[in-house]
Amino acid sequence: MPSPEELSHDEFELLARVATRYYGDGLTQETLAREFGLSRPKVQRLLDRARGTGVVDIRVSAPPWLHLDLERELRERFELQEVIVAPARPDQQAQREEVARAAARFLERRLVDGSVVAVSHGRDTGEVPRFFRPRQRLDATFVSAMGGSPLADAPTNPNEIARRMADRCGGRAIVMYAPAYVGNAEMRDELLRHVAVADPLRRAAGASVALVGIGGTDDACTMVRTGCFSVEEIRRLREAGAVGDVLGNYVDIDGARLDSPETARLVGLSIDDLHAVDTVVVVVSEGEKPRAVLGVLRTGVVDVLVVDEGNARFLLDVARGVETRPMTEV
Amino acid sequence: MPSPEELSHDEFELLARVATRYYGDGLTQETLAREFGLSRPKVQRLLDRARGTGVVDIRVSAPPWLHLDLERELRERFELQEVIVAPARPDQQAQREEVARAAARFLERRLVDGSVVAVSHGRDTGEVPRFFRPRQRLDATFVSAMGGSPLADAPTNPNEIARRMADRCGGRAIVMYAPAYVGNAEMRDELLRHVAVADPLRRAAGASVALVGIGGTDDACTMVRTGCFSVEEIRRLREAGAVGDVLGNYVDIDGARLDSPETARLVGLSIDDLHAVDTVVVVVSEGEKPRAVLGVLRTGVVDVLVVDEGNARFLLDVARGVETRPMTEV
DNA sequence: CCCAGTCATGAGCATCTGCTCATTCCGCCG
DNA sequence: CGGCGGAATGAGCAGATGCTCATGACTGGG
Numbered sequence: 001m002p003s004p005e006e007l008s009h010d011e012f013e014l015l016a017r018v019a020t021r022y023y024g025d026g027l028t029q030e031t032l033a034r035e036f037g038l039s040r041p042k043v044q045r046l047l048d049r050a051r052g053t054g055v056v057d058i059r060v061s062a063p064p065w066l067h068l069d070l071e072r073e074l075r076e077r078f079e080l081q082e083v084i085v086a087p088a089r090p091d092q093q094a095q096r097e098e099v100a101r102a103a104a105r106f107l108e109r110r111l112v113d114g115s116v117v118a119v120s121h122g123r124d125t126g127e128v129p130r131f132f133r134p135r136q137r138l139d140a141t142f143v144s145a146m147g148g149s150p151l152a153d154a155p156t157n158p159n160e161i162a163r164r165m166a167d168r169c170g171g172r173a174i175v176m177y178a179p180a181y182v183g184n185a186e187m188r189d190e191l192l193r194h195v196a197v198a199d200p201l202r203r204a205a206g207a208s209v210a211l212v213g214i215g216g217t218d219d220a221c222t223m224v225r226t227g228c229f230s231v232e233e234i235r236r237l238r239e240a241g242a243v244g245d246v247l248g249n250y251v252d253i254d255g256a257r258l259d260s261p262e263t264a265r266l267v268g269l270s271i272d273d274l275h276a277v278d279t280v281v282v283v284v285s286e287g288e289k290p291r292a293v294l295g296v297l298r299t300g301v302v303d304v305l306v307v308d309e310g311n312a313r314f315l316l317d318v319a320r321g322v323e324t325r326p327m328t329e330v
Numbered sequence: 331m332p333s334p335e336e337l338s339h340d341e342f343e344l345l346a347r348v349a350t351r352y353y354g355d356g357l358t359q360e361t362l363a364r365e366f367g368l369s370r371p372k373v374q375r376l377l378d379r380a381r382g383t384g385v386v387d388i389r390v391s392a393p394p395w396l397h398l399d400l401e402r403e404l405r406e407r408f409e410l411q412e413v414i415v416a417p418a419r420p421d422q423q424a425q426r427e428e429v430a431r432a433a434a435r436f437l438e439r440r441l442v443d444g445s446v447v448a449v450s451h452g453r454d455t456g457e458v459p460r461f462f463r464p465r466q467r468l469d470a471t472f473v474s475a476m477g478g479s480p481l482a483d484a485p486t487n488p489n490e491i492a493r494r495m496a497d498r499c500g501g502r503a504i505v506m507y508a509p510a511y512v513g514n515a516e517m518r519d520e521l522l523r524h525v526a527v528a529d530p531l532r533r534a535a536g537a538s539v540a541l542v543g544i545g546g547t548d549d550a551c552t553m554v555r556t557g558c559f560s561v562e563e564i565r566r567l568r569e570a571g572a573v574g575d576v577l578g579n580y581v582d583i584d585g586a587r588l589d590s591p592e593t594a595r596l597v598g599l600s601i602d603d604l605h606a607v608d609t610v611v612v613v614v615s616e617g618e619k620p621r622a623v624l625g626v627l628r629t630g631v632v633d634v635l636v637v638d639e640g641n642a643r644f645l646l647d648v649a650r651g652v653e654t655r656p657m658t659e660v
Numbered sequence: 661c662c663c664a665g666t667c668a669t670g671a672g673c674a675t676c677t678g679c680t681c682a683t684t685c686c687g688c689c690g
Numbered sequence: 691c692g693g694c695g696g697a698a699t700g701a702g703c704a705g706a707t708g709c710t711c712a713t714g715a716c717t718g719g720g
Contacts, residue, residue: 004391016392023388025402028676035412037439039700044678050390058353058388060380061334062346072355082365109367358706369670374708 001052012055018043019050070312074305077319081279081303082106088309092286095308099285100127103211103306106281108134110209111169118145118204118269119162120247121180122213122222124283126156129164138169145204145212146247146268147178147197149226156226165211176200178267180248181228185264197267204269210277214284215245216292223248229262237262244292246274246282246301253291255298274301281306290314331382342385348373349380400642404635407649411609411633412436418639422616425638429615430457433541433636436611438464440539441499448475448534448599449492450577451510452543452552454613456486459494468499475534475542476577476598477508477527479556486556495541506530508597510578511558515594527597534599540607544614545575546622553578559592567592574622576604576612576631583621585628604631611636620644 004012018036021027022043029047033040050056062068067085074083086102089095111117111134119125119142142165144158154160159175166173178197182188191197204210215222217238223229223245229237240260241252248266250258257263257271274280281304284293293315296302307315334342348366351357352373359377363370380386392398397415404413416432419425441447441464449455449472472495474488484490489505496503508527512518521527534540545552547568553559553575559567570590571582578596580588587593587601604610611634614623623645626632637645 004393009393012393013396016390016396016398019390020392020398023390030676037442040676041678041700042698045698048678054391056388056390058386060346060349060353060386061384062350063334063339063342066343066346068346068350112367360706370706371670371708372668375668378708 001049004053004055007053007055015046015050015053015055018046019056022047023056067309067312070309070316073316074307074312077316078297078302078305080297080305083304083312084306085312086285086306086308095310096124096127096285097131099124099283099306099308101131103128103281103283104131104133106304106306107132107209107211110279111138111140113139115140115209116203116207117142117162117165118207118210118212118277119143119158119165120145120210120212121149121156121158121161121226122215122283123156124285125211125213126153126161127285128211128283129161129168132165132168134169138171140166140169140171141174141203142166142171143174143200143203143207144176145201145207145210146266147176147180147182149180149223149228151225151227156222174200174203176267180267181262181265182267183265185261188265188267191267201267201269205273205276208278210269210274210280212246212274212280212282214282214292214296215248216289217242217244217250218289233262236260243295244289246271246296246299251295251299253295253298255295255300257299271299271301277301279303284308284311286310290318294318331379334383334385337383337385345376345380345383345385348376349386352377353386397639397642400639400646403646404637404642407646408627408632408635409630410627410635413634413642414636415642416615416636416638425640426454426457426615427461429454429613429636429638431461433458433611433613434461434463436634436636437462437539437541440609441468441470443469445470445539446533446537447472447492447495448537448540448542448607449473449488449495450475450540450542450598451479451486451488451491451556452545452613453486454615455541455543456483456491457615458541458613459491459498462495462498464499468501470496470499470501471504471533472496472501473504473530473533473537474506475531475537475540476596477506477510477512479510479553479558481555481557486552504530504533506597509558510597511592511595512597513595515591518595518597521597531597531599535603535606538608540599540604540610542576542604542610542612544612544622544626545578546619547572547574547580548619563592566590573625574619576601576626576629581625581629583625583628585625585630587629601629601631607631609633614638614641616640620648624648 018032021032029040029043033043065087070085071083084102084106086098089098117140142162144162146158148157148159162173162175176197178191182191217234219231221234224231224234237250237260240258242250242258243253247268249271250260252258280301282302284307286308348362351362359370359373363373395417400415401413414432414436416428419428447470472492474492476488478487478489492503492505506527508521512521547564549561551564554561554564567580567590570588572580572588573583577598579601580590582588610631612632614637616638
């Protein structure tokens, strides 16, 4: 498409006239067609061309704290439904709150009466209820999507998060009385047969929205900190290729599930379960490793990503690098 | 409507998000409504507001030689259907040609098969045929709207102009074998009964378009130069308040017709006849007096004004001045 | 605490818009 | 000179848009 200067005198004049009358004076294409003695489709094509050549310039001035460009690139690169990049904050807690606020806003506009939201554990997820404040009462159900962690602070346990979300909107919480990981597969299967576990899990699996965080695999990761795993266990997972987890399901850098013994001990939704959830919202704030996020994004279960600016940039850098050389270490 | 800076954080963010997805990504309002959890009319109102506040800025870059601003002001101030301001040219002849070219372009796009065009005399009008070149054969009829002038150069006589216009497009000319002004009213009435005059006049009165110039009232005006009037006669008209004429019909500065003896001797369309014509196109180039143009515009018969940049500015200056103090002399 | 005035909201509809497709027109090559 | 490929054109339609209007929420004053 040529630039305005490359246009012929006459065409430039025509485009400018038509565009001015259309965008400036608000006349309809049909009126213009009559005024200029053209057919309506012709006027439409002229307007297309006026836009294409830059005779008409439509620009949206975004506020400086928004990062619509980052959001777009992430959205397109990972084929996400929506990406929200929260503005950067000086300290980690403020950053976490900013991300949580953005996630809360998203839920406020997405949830309707009857929505069922599956909730994970985690510090990022745990901040969301504080900022969740729907304009009016919302008859939504929040259900734990995984068991609790032995040492976890109350506010970061799924049950507690679900409860507070429900309180905030006048909805209802369904909690799960079980630990995230049990001793062995048999015990897990036994628990899954128990109504106090089976019922919440069934509800969670049928949720329309899932609100989940992403965990890492270093020695200080949430799972270790909350006592779900020993340093030794997480090391084994790491050596097996795990880069992070959603709802306790560990994945490698390519988004492939890891069939470790730990998975068999997990009480919570599986990756397959998440696939069935309409809108999986991931909340990621400062402190996560981009490799973990990358692995989870590549599972293809994520629909909406709420992330801070720093992680967003890091994630894009990594993702961009990946295209040229296979990523081994970040 | 507030400026973007005066908007609240949240509103600015919302407007920018919606506007970016709409104008930038080309999503529909309905899609956005779903994405943002709003009703479609709400999205529409947000977009309205985004435009109004300047969050969205639509600008049309007009080529520098166009004067769409002048055109708009003239169009609005005189309630015209269309105004075309031709670019300024160094000398008078080039300027006349520029205006004539613009008028020709206008006719090319306005005339259709079957159109009937009433044509006046004059140097401006006389230049139009040279530039009139429809893309394809046009079955239009050009008819003299007034008689000829004794001393006029052939190319400025209505008959000649009509003939050349017809030649240019493959249409047909109807000429009038009569002088513009005859000795007295009785002779005029006698002529009007003659078929060679009555017939063209009837056709002209039923024209869909009239292409006319504007004459002044100074001692060197067209009517004097072409021998229609003596200097003495034009002086009397001037003293009676005449500022100019269309098709030999003199008007004062307020656009009121002058019922001078001359009008009764005129062989041509009256102002009333012109009112019945759908599209009256006035061609004005360098050398006209703005007072004459002003008077004629105020008759309310003019639909389309084709004018050079200099006259356009002068005309606007005069018209603007008039609003504050009654104009007596310019 | 109640009421009136104002404003915002979303259903519904008439109109406008974008697109597809058959057709025509032009230029090019055989 | 005649036929062919590609671009341009305008009819027609499905869907998007803008607007109006009835309704309901909020605010400020009695």
